[in-house]
Amino acid sequence: MSSPTRQIHLAAHFPGVNNTTVWSDPRSGSHIAFESFVHFARTAERAKFDFLFLAEGLRLREQRGRIHDLDVVGRPDTFTVLAALAAVTDRLGLAGTINSTFNEPYEVARQFASLDHLSDGRAAWNVVTSWDAFTGENFRRGGFLAEEQRYERAELFLRTASELFDSWRGDEIVADKESGVFLADAKAGAFEHHDAHFDISGQFTVPRSPQGRPVIFQAGDSDAGREFAARSADAIFSRHSTFDAGQAFHADVKRRLARYGRAPEDLLVLPAATFVLGDTDAQARERAEEVRRQQVSGATAIQFLEQVWNRDLGDHDPDGPLPEVDPQPGENTVAQGRASVRMYEDRLATARRWREIAEAGKLTTRELVIEVSGRQAFVGSPATVADTINRFVQARAADGFILVPHITPAGLDEFADTVVPLLQERGVFRADYTGTTLRDHLGLAPVPGWPVHAV
Amino acid sequence: MTGPTAPGELRLAVALDGCGWHPAAWREPDARPRELFSGRYWTELVQEAERGRLDFVTIEDTLALQSSRYDGPDGRVDQVRGRLDAVLVAARAAPRTRAIGLVPTVVVTHTEPFHVAKAVATLDHVSSGRAGVRVRVRAGRDEAAHFGRRDLPPARPADLFDEAADYVEVMRRLWDSWEDDAEIRDVATGRFIDRDKLHHIDFAGRWFSVRGPSIVPRPPQGQPLVTALAHAAVPYRFAAGSVDLVHVTPRDAADAARILRDLRAEQAAAGRLAESLRVFADLVVFLDDAEGRAAARRARLDELAGREFRSDAAVFAGTPAGLADVLEEWAGAGIDGFQLRPAGVPTDLTAITRGLVPELRRRGLVPPEYGAGTLRGLLGFPRAANRYAAAPPEPAAT
Numbered sequence: 001m002s003s004p005t006r007q008i009h010l011a012a013h014f015p016g017v018n019n020t021t022v023w024s025d026p027r028s029g030s031h032i033a034f035e036s037f038v039h040f041a042r043t044a045e046r047a048k049f050d051f052l053f054l055a056e057g058l059r060l061r062e063q064r065g066r067i068h069d070l071d072v073v074g075r076p077d078t079f080t081v082l083a084a085l086a087a088v089t090d091r092l093g094l095a096g097t098i099n100s101t102f103n104e105p106y107e108v109a110r111q112f113a114s115l116d117h118l119s120d121g122r123a124a125w126n127v128v129t130s131w132d133a134f135t136g137e138n139f140r141r142g143g144f145l146a147e148e149q150r151y152e153r154a155e156l157f158l159r160t161a162s163e164l165f166d167s168w169r170g171d172e173i174v175a176d177k178e179s180g181v182f183l184a185d186a187k188a189g190a191f192e193h194h195d196a197h198f199d200i201s202g203q204f205t206v207p208r209s210p211q212g213r214p215v216i217f218q219a220g221d222s223d224a225g226r227e228f229a230a231r232s233a234d235a236i237f238s239r240h241s242t243f244d245a246g247q248a249f250h251a252d253v254k255r256r257l258a259r260y261g262r263a264p265e266d267l268l269v270l271p272a273a274t275f276v277l278g279d280t281d282a283q284a285r286e287r288a289e290e291v292r293r294q295q296v297s298g299a300t301a302i303q304f305l306e307q308v309w310n311r312d313l314g315d316h317d318p319d320g321p322l323p324e325v326d327p328q329p330g331e332n333t334v335a336q337g338r339a340s341v342r343m344y345e346d347r348l349a350t351a352r353r354w355r356e357i358a359e360a361g362k363l364t365t366r367e368l369v370i371e372v373s374g375r376q377a378f379v380g381s382p383a384t385v386a387d388t389i390n391r392f393v394q395a396r397a398a399d400g401f402i403l404v405p406h407i408t409p410a411g412l413d414e415f416a417d418t419v420v421p422l423l424q425e426r427g428v429f430r431a432d433y434t435g436t437t438l439r440d441h442l443g444l445a446p447v448p449g450w451p452v453h454a455v
Numbered sequence: 456m457t458g459p460t461a462p463g464e465l466r467l468a469v470a471l472d473g474c475g476w477h478p479a480a481w482r483e484p485d486a487r488p489r490e491l492f493s494g495r496y497w498t499e500l501v502q503e504a505e506r507g508r509l510d511f512v513t514i515e516d517t518l519a520l521q522s523s524r525y526d527g528p529d530g531r532v533d534q535v536r537g538r539l540d541a542v543l544v545a546a547r548a549a550p551r552t553r554a555i556g557l558v559p560t561v562v563v564t565h566t567e568p569f570h571v572a573k574a575v576a577t578l579d580h581v582s583s584g585r586a587g588v589r590v591r592v593r594a595g596r597d598e599a600a601h602f603g604r605r606d607l608p609p610a611r612p613a614d615l616f617d618e619a620a621d622y623v624e625v626m627r628r629l630w631d632s633w634e635d636d637a638e639i640r641d642v643a644t645g646r647f648i649d650r651d652k653l654h655h656i657d658f659a660g661r662w663f664s665v666r667g668p669s670i671v672p673r674p675p676q677g678q679p680l681v682t683a684l685a686h687a688a689v690p691y692r693f694a695a696g697s698v699d700l701v702h703v704t705p706r707d708a709a710d711a712a713r714i715l716r717d718l719r720a721e722q723a724a725a726g727r728l729a730e731s732l733r734v735f736a737d738l739v740v741f742l743d744d745a746e747g748r749a750a751a752r753r754a755r756l757d758e759l760a761g762r763e764f765r766s767d768a769a770v771f772a773g774t775p776a777g778l779a780d781v782l783e784e785w786a787g788a789g790i791d792g793f794q795l796r797p798a799g800v801p802t803d804l805t806a807i808t809r810g811l812v813p814e815l816r817r818r819g820l821v822p823p824e825y826g827a828g829t830l831r832g833l834l835g836f837p838r839a840a841n842r843y844a845a846a847p848p849e850p851a852a853t
Contacts, residue, residue, distance in 0.1 A: 024642045032672050034550070034581045058569070060653070060670060067650040067668070074633065074648075074672045077570075077577035083546035084581040086494060106518070106601040107566065114540035118494040118547045137666035138569045173537065175481065175488035180759065182481060182488065183532040189520065200603040203520045203528050207492055207537045297645040 008393045008429045009400025009442060010420075011095070012044040013053045013272060015408040017061070017072045019304075020274060020374075022294040022406045029409050031072050034084060036409035041085045043409075044092055047416035048430050050441040051093025051124060052085070053237075053402055054078045058102055059135040061337035063303055064312060068337075070300050072408075079111050086119035093438030095124035095217060100157035101131065101150065102139045105198055108157075109164035112214045113206035121210030121437035126217035126237055129154040134336045151224040156197045158232055162213060165447075167191045170208035212447030215438050230256035234444055235268040237402060241377040246271060246397030268442060273377035273401040277414050281380045288379045291406055292370050301369040307335045308350050318366040322358050327351050377401075382418035389419075390428050465782060465820050466792030466834060468556075468735065469504050469807060471497070471800070472515035473535040476739050476766065478523075479759035480799040481535050492539060494547045500804065501548040504555055507808025508825060510833045511556025513589050513682070513794065516541035518562050518598045527597040533760075542574050542588075549582040556830030558587035558682060563622040564615055565593070565602045569665055571622075572629040579674035584829035587680030588626075590698070592619050592690075616693040621660040623681055623697040628656035630678045631841045632668030654843045676831045677839030684737070686767060688717070695721030699836065700733040702794055704768040711736060711788040733791045733834055738781075739764075741772035741798045742806035749773050753798070768796060775810035779818060786820075792834075 014037065015021040022028060030036050044052050056078050061068040078096035085094055094115065098108055108125075116123040129150035136143025145153060172188040174181055189204035218225065218233035229236045230253060240249040246269075254264045276291055278284030296304070298318035306313050310328040327347035358368045378385045392398050405411025423429035435441060474481035474488055481488040490496040497514070504512050520536050522529040541559035549557060557578060561571050571588070579586035592615045599607040637652035656667035684702040685694045694701035695718055703718070705711035715734060722732055743749040749772040757763050764770065771778055782793055795811075797803030815821045827833045 023640060023647055024645075032580055034583075038550070057670060059666075060668060067648070067653050069646045069648045069650045072647055073653075074638075074670055076580055076671055077573040079540075079543060080546045080574045080577035080581060083543040084549050087498065087547050087550040102567070103570070104565075104602050104604070110518075111540050111543060114543045117492045117539055118543055120494070137664070139567055139665075140663040142664075168537075173489065177482040177484075177486070177488075180479075180482060180533045182534055183536050186528075186530040186532050188536070198603060200601055202597050202601045205518070205520055205538045206540075209492075299645040 005428060006393050006399075007443070008389060008423060009268060009270060010047070010049045010429065011051045011053055011093070011270065011400070011402040012040065012049050012412050013055070013402050013404040014040055015072070015405055015411060016055045017057060017075060019071050019295045019300050020404060020406055021072050021408065022291060023072050023408075024294060024297075025407055027407055027410060031408055032074065032076055034081075037081055037085060038088050039409040040412060041089050041092055043412045043416050045089050047412075047420045048433060049092060050400070051095045051122075051438055053126070054081060054096045056097040056099065056128075057337065058099060058130075059138055059337050061335070062134075063306065063335050064314075068303070070297065070303060079115060082123070083115055083118050086115070086122065091122070091433040091436065091441075093122045093124055093215070093441060094119055095126060095215070095438075097126040097128050097219075100127055100129050100154045101145050102135065102141060105157055105160040105164060105193075106200060106204070109161040109204065110206055112161070113165060113209045116209035116211050116214055117206070121439070123209070123211065124215035124217060124438055126219055127154055127158055127233075128219055132336070151220070151228055153197050155228060155232065156195050158216065160193050160195075160198045160200070163191055163193055164204045165209070165213040167204040168206070168208040170212075173207055211437050211439050215442065215444065226253050226256060229253060229267065230262070231260045233267060234439075235270055235442065238269055238271040238398075241271040241273045241398075241401070243392060243395070243397050246392060247395065250396050250398060265443065266445070268399040270400050270402050271377075271398050272404050274404050274406065275378040275385060275415060276376045277380070277382060277385060277418060279381060281384050284380045284384075288376050291376070295406070296366060296370045296373060298366050301366040303335075304369050304373060305365060307332070307338070308347050308354075310334050310347060316365065319364050322351075322355055322365055322368060382422055386419050386422035386426070390423065390426060393428070464822065465786045465790075465815070466510045466733070466735070467807075467812070467815070467821060468511045468513065468558075468792065468794040469509055469804060470513045470515065470737070470794050470796045471500055471504075472796070473521075473538075473800075475799040475803060476796040477741075477753075477756045477760070477764055477798040478534045479756040482759055483756075483799050483802065485801055486799065488535060491535065492537065497544045498548045498551045500800065501552055501555060501557070503801065503804055503808055505552050507812045508821070508823070509555060509808070509812070510792070511558050511585075511587065511680075511830055513558040514541040514544050514560060516560040516562070517591070517593060518565055518601055519593075519595065526595050542571075542578065545586070546578055546581055549578065549585070552582075552585075554585070554825040556585045556587055556680065556833060557582055558589050558680065558830075560589045560591050562593050562598065563590045563619045564607075565598060565604070568622045568625040568663065569629065569669075572626040573669055573671045575626070575679050576630055576669065576671040576674040579676055579679045580671070584675035584831075586674065586676070587682055587700075587830055589682045589684070590619055590623060591683070592616055613689050616689050618662045619683075620693055620697045621658070621662060625656065625658050625663075625665050626681070627678055628658060628842070629665070629667055629669040630674055630839075631843050632656050633671075633673045634841055634844050635673050635677075638672065673841070676829050677841060680830050680834070680836075691718050692721045692725075694718070695727065695732065696725040698732070699831075700735060700834065702735050702737050704737050705785065705790075706769055708784045708788045711785050711790050715789045734789070735792045735794045736785055736790045737768040737794045737796060739766045739768050739770045739796045739798055740778060740803055740807070741770075742775055742778065742803050742810060744774060744810060746774060756798070764798075766796075775806060775814045778811055779814045779820070782815070783818070783820065
C-alpha cells in the first residue's frame with residue numbers, strides 16, 4: 001500500500017426503539033435499568049471504542065391513533081444517563097441526540113458544558129431537528145416550526161450554543177485565596193445573540209469545559225443536512241452502510257468541506273451498521289436469517305406495510321400475499337412519531353416495486369417485509385467482518401462505524417471479544433486510548449480558543 | 456404533629472452549594488474552589504453526606520450566575536461564580552452512592568415540564584429510587600433574557616407559583632403515565648407493552664398543555680420526591696398544595712410553630728392530609744467542637760467578605776452539641792427535619808457528619824443505619840399510588 005493505513009473509528013449505539021432491537025430473545029435485558037447501560041458502556045470501553053451513543057425520541061410512536069406496542073417502548077433521559085455513565089467509565093466518549101426544536105440554546109448549552117466537565121471532556125451532541133406538531137404536543141412551544149425552517153433553526157441553535165460555549169475563554173477562574181480574587185473578569189460568560197429564532201442576552205453560568213465545546217454530530221441526509229454538516233459538524237451519523245453508497249456519500253460530504261475552509265479530516269463519516277457474527281460465515285448467515293425473522297413478526301410486517309399503504313391493514317394475513325388494494329395517497333395519517341415514513345413518499349411506486357419482488361420470489365407479506373426492510377450490514381465470521389470493516393475504511397466508504405447490536409445489553413460483547421482483537425492485530429484500531437477526550441479519540445483538532453469563531 | 460418515622464426521630468439533609476454558603480468560604484485553607492467544576496468534587500461531598508447517614512442532599516441551581524442582587528449579575532469577582540447543571544451533578548453522583556437521596560434544584564419558570572419530568576424519572580431509575588427534585592420559581596429579568604421567551608416580572612408574582620403548581624401536576628401525571636406493569640414482553644402476540652397501561656395525560660392549563668405519556672417508564676418510587684423552599688404566604692400555599700416536602704426558614708422555635716400553623720391551614724384548605732407534607736427547617740451552620748471557635752471563624756470570614764453574613768435562614772455558630780439542642784427544641788415545635796447549609800465545605804459538612812450526627816444518635820434522635828431503600832421510604836412516605844392504575848382502558852381512537 002502506498003497510502004498510509006487509515007485508523008478505524010468504532011462506536012456503540014445503545015439498542016433503540018425500532019424493530020432492529022430484538023426484545024423477544026431470552027437474552028434480552030432491560031432497556032431502562034441502569035445496569036444495562038453500565039454493561040453496554042463497559043463493554044465499549046473495554047474494546048477501546050471511541051464513544052457510546054444514545055438516541056432520543058420525545059413522543060412515543062403511535063399507529064392508527066394508538067401507542068405502538070410491537071417494538072421496545074420507552075427510554076431514559078439522554079443527559080441523565082450520560083452523566084451517570086461518566087461515573088462508571090474513564091475514557092469512553094458519551095454522545096447523545098438532543099433536539100434543537102423543543103429545547104432552548106441556553107439550557108442545552110448548559111447541559112452539554114456540564115456533561116463535558118463531569119466527564120472530563122467526553123461529551124458529544126447529535127443535533128437533530130423535528131417539525132411535527134405531534135411531538136410538539138408535549139411542549140410549551142408546541143409544533144410551531146415549519147418543516148422548511150428546521151435546518152435554519154438547527155443552524156442558528158448550534159451557532160447560538162457555540163457562542164455560549166465560547167463565552168468563557170477558560171482563564172477566568174483564578175480562585176486566589178490570598179488576594180480574594182475568584183474571577184479575573186466580571187464579564188465572564190457575557191453573551192448577546194439576536195436572530196430570527198433566538199433573541200437572548202446575559203451571562204452563561206458554566207465555565208469553559210475541557211473540550212471547549214462538545215463534539216458535534218449531524219444525522220440528516222438531505223442536501224441541506226449535508227451542507228449543515230459540512231459547515232458545522234465534527235462527524236456525520238450516516239445511514240449509508242453499503243460499500244458503493246458509502247463511498248459516494250463519503251466523497252460527497254468531504255468535497256463540501258473546502259467551501260467552508262475545512263480539511264477532509266475535520267469531518268468524520270460514521271455510518272450506523274448492524275452486524276451478526278458466527279464461527280463461520282455460513283453460521284453467521286444462518287443466525288442473520290433467524291434475527292431477521294425475530295425482527296419482523298407477522299404483526300410487525302403488517303404495521304410496516306401500513307406505513308407505506310397509509311391505511312388500516314389490521315385484517316390482512318401476514319402469511320399470505322400482499323394486499324390487492326393500493327396505497328392511500330396524501331398525507332400519512334397512520335404512523336406518527338417516526339422519521340422513517342418519509343422514506344416512502346412515493347407510496348404507489350414503492351408498492352409497485354414490492355409487488356414485483358414478492359411475485360418474483362413468491363414471497364408472503366412477512367417474507368417480503370423481511371426482504372425489503374434493511375439487512376444487517378456485516379454478516380460473517382469475526383475475520384470476515386474485521387476484513388470487511390477494514391476494507392470499507394481503507395477504501396473511504398466510511399471513517400468508521402457506529403455499531404447497532406440487536407440485543408440489550410450484551411449484544412456488543414461478542415464483537416468486542418472477537419472482532420476488535422483482529423482489528424488491533426491488523427494495526428487499524430487502537431490497542432489502548434492515547435488521549436483523554438473524545439476529540440482526542442476522533443483525531444479532531446482542539447476547538448480554537450477565544451475569541452469566538454467567525455461565522 | 457406526626458413525625459415521619461419513630462416518635463422523637465428527626466430527619467437530616469444538607470444543602471450543597473459551591474464551597475459552602477458563606478461567600479468567603481472558598482478562601483478557607485481546606486476549600487477546593489478550583490475543583491468546583493469536576494465530577495469528583497461533587498461525588499466526594501455526597502459520599503461524605505452518606506457516611507453521616509443523612510437522608511438526602513439538595514444541590515443548588517439557578518439559570519443565571521450567582522449574584523447578591525435579585526435582578527441580574529452584581530459584577531463581583533470576589534465570590535464563587537459559575538455552576539454546573541444540578542440534575543447532571545446528581546446523576547454523576549448516583550452510581551457512586553447507594554442510599555442517600557439526591558435532590559437537584561430545577562427552575563420551573565423557564566424549563567419544559569416534559570424534559571424535567573423525564574430527567575428526574577431517569578435519576579430515580581439510575582439511583583434505584585433515591586431521586587427528588589426541588590422546584591424553584593425565578594422572577595428575575597436576567598434569567599428571562601437567557602431564554603428570550605417571556606417578559607418578566609409578570610403583573611402578578613403569584614402567577615409564577617400557580618404556573619409552578621401546574622408544572623408539578625404535569626410532572627406527577629407524567630410519572631404516573633406508565634403503570635408499573637405496562638411492560639409485558641408477550642412473545643406470543645408480539646407486544647412489548649400493554650398499551651392500555653400507558654396513558655395520555657392531556658393536561659391543558661393557562662401556561663402550557665402537555666399530551667403525554669412520558670417516554671420514561673414509571674420511576675422506582677412511583678413519583679420522585681418533590682420539594683420547595685418557601686418563605687411567605689404565596690409560596691406556602693403553593694407548597695401546601697403541591698409538594699411532598701417544604702423547606703422553611705424559622706428564626707426560632709416559636710417562629711417555627713407559627714409557620715407550621717400557616718402551612719397546615721393552607722394544606723387543609725387544599726384538602727391534603729397533614730402527613731402528606733414534611734416540613735423541614737433550613738439553618739446555615741458554622742460548627743466547631745471548641746466553644747467559641749465557630750463564631751470566631753464566622754467573624755474571620757465576615758471580615759474577608761467585607762460585611763456581616765446574612766441569610767434568609769437562621770444562622771447557627773457553635774458546637775455540634777449546641778446545634779443538637781436547637782434542633783431538638785425546634786422538633787418539639789413540630790418540625791419534621793432539618794436541612795443544614797454548611798457555611799464552609801468541607802469543614803462544616805464533616806462537622807455535621809462526624810460531630811452532629813453522632814451526637815444526635817447518642818440522643819436517640821437519628822437512626823444508626825439507612826433503613827429504607829428509597830428516598831420516600833427514608834422520609835416515611837409509602838410508594839406513590841398511581842392515579843391511572845384503576846382507570847378503565849383508553850378506548851381505541853379511530
